[in-house]
Amino acid sequence: MNLGRVAQILGITESRLQGLQETIIRESAWPEPRLLRFEKEASGIEAGTVVFENGEIVFGYPKIRRPLMLAAAIKRHFSGPIAVEEKMNGHNVRVLSVNSEVVALTRGGFVCPYSTEVARRLVPEELFMRHPELVLCGEMVGPENPYVAKDIYPTDSIDFYLFDVAEKNCRGTFGVHRTHDLAEKFGLKATAFLGEFHRDVAFEKIKQIVIRLGRQGREGVVLKDPDNLVSPLKYTSSATNCSDLAVAFGYYNDYALDFFVSRAVREGFQSVEWAESEEERRKRAQQIGESILMPLVETIKRKQAGESIVQRVRIRVKSLQTARDFEYHLRRSGIRALFDPPMPDDDSYLIGITKLVMSTNDKTQALLDGEMW
Ligand code: ATP
Ligand code: MG
Numbered sequence: 508m509n510l511g512r513v514a515q516i517l518g519i520t521e522s523r524l525q526g527l528q529e530t531i532i533r534e535s536a537w538p539e540p541r542l543l544r545f546e547k548e549a550s551g552i553e554a555g556t557v558v559f560e561n562g563e564i565v566f567g568y569p570k571i572r573r574p575l576m577l578a579a580a581i582k583r584h585f586s587g588p589i590a591v592e593e594k595m596n597g598h599n600v601r602v603l604s605v606n607s608e609v610v611a612l613t614r615g616g617f618v619c620p621y622s623t624e625v626a627r628r629l630v631p632e633e634l635f636m637r638h639p640e641l642v643l644c645g646e647m648v649g650p651e652n653p654y655v656a657k658d659i660y661p662t663d664s665i666d667f668y669l670f671d672v673a674e675k676n677c678r679g680t681f682g683v684h685r686t687h688d689l690a691e692k693f694g695l696k697a698t699a700f701l702g703e704f705h706r707d708v709a710f711e712k713i714k715q716i717v718i719r720l721g722r723q724g725r726e727g728v729v730l731k732d733p734d735n736l737v738s739p740l741k742y743t744s745s746a747t748n749c750s751d752l753a754v755a756f757g758y759y760n761d762y763a764l765d766f767f768v769s770r771a772v773r774e775g776f777q778s779v780e781w782a783e784s785e786e787e788r789r790k791r792a793q794q795i796g797e798s799i800l801m802p803l804v805e806t807i808k809r810k811q812a813g814e815s816i817v818q819r820v821r822i823r824v825k826s827l828q829t830a831r832d833f834e835y836h837l838r839r840s841g842i843r844a845l846f847d848p849p850m851p852d853d854d855s856y857l858i859g860i861t862k863l864v865m866s867t868n869d870k871t872q873a874l875l876d877g878e879m880w
Contacts (some may be wrong), residue, residue, distance in 0.1 A: 508560065508561075508562050510525070510532030511563060512525060512562060513558055513562060513564065514675050515709040516551075516564050517550075517552055517556075517564065518551065518552075518678075519550050519552070521575070521768060523550060527549055527550070528547075530544075531546045531547045531549050532544065532545060532546070533546050534878040535616075535618070536618060537609075537835075538618050538620060538832060539620075540559050540560050540561070540605050540610070540625075541559075541562050542557050542558060542559045542560065542575060542609075542616070542618070543557065543558040544556075544557055544615070544616035544617065545567065545616065545880065546615070546616075548567075551569030552566070552567070553566055553568070553569055553570075553610070554567050554614075554615070554616075555614050555615050556616065556754055557612060557616045557785075559747065559763045560630035561605065561606060563605060563675050563676065563787065563872065564633070564675060565601055565603060565642050565673075565675055566673065566677070566678050566875075567614070567700075568599055568601060568614065568644055568671075568864065569738065571729060571738070571739050571740065571741045572693070572738065572740055573626045573742065573743075574740055574742065575741065575772065575776035575777075575780075576776055576780055577710055577713065577714070577742055577780060578746050578780065579628070579712075580740060581706060581709050581710055581730070582706070584737060584740060585706055585709075585730070585737060586706070586730065587705050587706065587733070587734070587736075588703050588705055588706065588709075588733060588741070589703065589706060589709045589713075589730050589731070589732070589733075590683045590702075590703045590706060590712065590730070590731045590732070590733045591700075591701040591702050591703070591704065591709075591712070591713060591716060591728050591729075591730055591731075592670065592683065592698045592699065592700055592728065592729045592731060593699040593701060593720065593725065593726075593727075593729075594698070594726045594727045594728050594729045594741055594742075594743065595599040595646040595648050595660070595668055595670075595697050595698055595725075596646075596648065596655060596657055596659075596725075596747065597645055597646045597648030597649070597652050597654070597655040597657065598646070598647055598655055599613070599614045599621070599644070599645075599646060599647075599708050600612060600613065600619070600622050600626065600644075600645060600647055600667075601640070601642050601643070601644050601673075602626040602630055602643040602645065602667070603635070603641065603642045603643065603675065603794075604635035604639055607639075607704050609623065609626055609632075609635060610623050610626075611623045611625070611626040611631060611647075612716070616834065617839075617840070618820070619833070619836055620803070620829050620833045620835075620836050621653065621824070621829060621830075621832075621833040621836070623829075624669065624824060624825060624826065624829045625647060625665055626667060628668070628825070629667045629695075630643065630693075630695065631668070631693050631694060631695075631745060633693065634693045634695075635678075635858065637765050639841070640674045640675050640676075641672060641673075641674060641689075642674060642675060642682065643669055643672060643674065643695075643787040644669070644671040644672065644673060645664055645667050645669040645670055645671075645698075646667075646668050646670060646698065647666070647667055647668075648660045648665070648666055648668065648708075649663070649664055649666050649823070649849035650663065650664070650665075651663075651664045651665040651821055651822055651823045651835075652665050652820075653785070653820040653822050653833075653860055656808050656820050656821075657722040659723065659725060662699060662751055663825070664823050665822075666696060667688060667695070667696065667814040668687070668696045668697060668865060669690045669695050669696065669697045669698070669779065670686065670698040670729070670795070670849040671686055672685065672686050672689055672695065676790065680735070680838060682731070682733070682734065682735030683731050683733055683735070683840040684733060687700055687719070697731075700805075701716055701728065702716075705735055708731060709730075713728060713730070713742070716728060716745050716783065717742060717743075718744070720743030720744050720746075721745055721747070722746070724746055724747075724750070724802070725744065725746075725747075726743055726744065726747045727741065727742050727744045727747055728741070728742055728743075728745030728785060729740065729741050730752075737766050743806045744783060745774060745777060745791060747795070748770045748773050748774055748795075749794050749795060749797075749798040750798070750868045751766075751770055752767065752770050752795065752798040752799055753798040753799075753801070753802045754802070755767060755770075756798070756799050756800075756802045756806075756866045757802035757803070757805060757806050757816075757867075758816065758864045759803060759806070759866050759867055759870075760816065760866040760867040760869075760870040760871075761864050761865075761866045771795070777807075778791055787806040789864075795862075801803040804866065806871060810830060810868070810871040810872055811874060811875055815863075815868055816864050816867050816871060817861045817862060817863055817864060817868075818861070818862040818864055819856060819859060819860070819861055819862075820859075820862060821857060821859050821860060822857075823852070823855050823857050823858075824849075824855060824858065825855050825857050827849060827856060829851065829854065830849060830858050834846050842863045843862070843863040843865065844860050844861060845860070845861045845863070846858055846859075847860070848862055
């Protein structure tokens with residue numbers, strides 16, 4: 508690997524790169540190809556940025572900021588029309604070809620064996636044959652997503668939706684229109700394009716879209732500058748805030764405090780901005796309250812009945828090796844999980860996974876035994 512060239516593409520000096528190698532850059536030798544991974548952001552280089560053994564660089568997918576007062580943020584942030592896309596709820600992957608092999612990188616810059624198998628099945632080979640420099644940024648969603656399982660999308664398994672495209676060794680992405688053109692050209696699914704609105708009417712339109720998506724249990728929207736001149740913003744439905752709260756309270760000791768607080772605060776701002784009636788506000792309050800209390804009670808009662816607090820998910824693989832590799836991948840990511848024996852199903856195997864939620868499990872038992880909070 509030519510360090511000088513790598514530093515140049517990253518936009519830092521070679522000595523700075525060497526300094527980072529001792530602090531935030533981690534090596535990952537498995538699975539192939541070997542790579543260096545930025546564990547945190549540094550010198551303006553996104554977390555999750557990856558340098559492959561052959562010297563090719565894939566920048567991390569940029570963070571998307573979230574306003575709480577939508578109308579004010581739209582005025583402040585955008586200067587022209589606003590393209591609205593659905594925000595899908597799964598996990599972020601960057602799919603690309605290295606040494607002629609397709610791999611899927613997680614947000615943190617690991618090669619995920621399961622996402623890689625899914626990407627190899629869903630992305631046409633022709634795309635990387637014709638464009639080996641491309642990095643497909645997309646969301647993997649569905650009930651067979653072991654990171655974020657959701658059955659609100661039109662798939663019984665797991666699917667890939669393109670939302671952006673980048674090039675190796677380049678910062679920045681193509682933006683909305685080129686992304687959707689590429690998806691169409693190669694028959695890939697893309698996150699739904701929900702319209703382009705003039706800045707002055709955007710708030711009311713987006714509010715209606717978010718309400719409609721919320722009714723379908725969908726997550727929300729990402730607002731994008733059609734010419735990619737300013738960074739995107741994200742905004743989510745109350746239904747998603749509540750379902751996040753419900754999941755997190757079920758495993759209350761395994762989530763950071765900010766996860767709970769930020770979602771509760773979002774609800775407060777949305778209720779004010781939407782100028783709700785007393786009745787609407789009470790309904791929202793009831794939904795938030797139920798999202799907090801019901802899963803908590805469920806967890807406590809389950810523990811009381813002698814059950815372990817676990818999370819059940821499932822994957823579907825073509826090759827049993829993928830499942831073994833994924834098991835190892837979860838372990839190295841610090842997730843404790845038990846894999847059921849594989850069940851043959853059509854031309855693949857279905858594998859149930861029990862994720863252990865140790866902290867909530869132990870804390871709940873201790874509290875039931877009379878320990879202090
Ligand atoms: P952040 O990306 O801001 O660091 P996060 O990792 O917690 O936050 P989310 O809150 O889910 O992620 O929001 C951003 C993510 O939304 C993106 O990284 C991407 O994976 C996902 N996403 C889903 N749909 C889209 C879309 N249409 N455009 C861009 N990103 C999308
Ligand atoms: Mg997400």
